[in-house]
Amino acid sequence: MLLREVQWEIDSMAFDLPAGRGTPERRALLADVLVKLADVLRPPLVISTETSSSSAPSGTEVRLT
Numbered sequence: 001m002l003l004r005e006v007q008w009e010i011d012s013m014a015f016d017l018p019a020g021r022g023t024p025e026r027r028a029l030l031a032d033v034l035v036k037l038a039d040v041l042r043p044p045l046v047i048s049t050e051t052s053s054s055s056a057p058s059g060t061e062v063r064l065t
Helices: 002-016 024-041
Strands: 045-048 061-064
Touching: 002 024
Parallel strands: none
Antiparallel strands: 045 061
């Protein structure tokens, strides 16, 4: 659903922005939707703790979501 929303907003903005109809509010809305999409598409950050100086057991991973 989010991909379709982004597609529709980008298509609409592609016509409206050059015509001067891309208001700051609409541009901000599109930017917010793009950030949400990026958050969904971006894989979670995985930090491996496989170092000799770590107190965690070897092979331990920390996932930040």
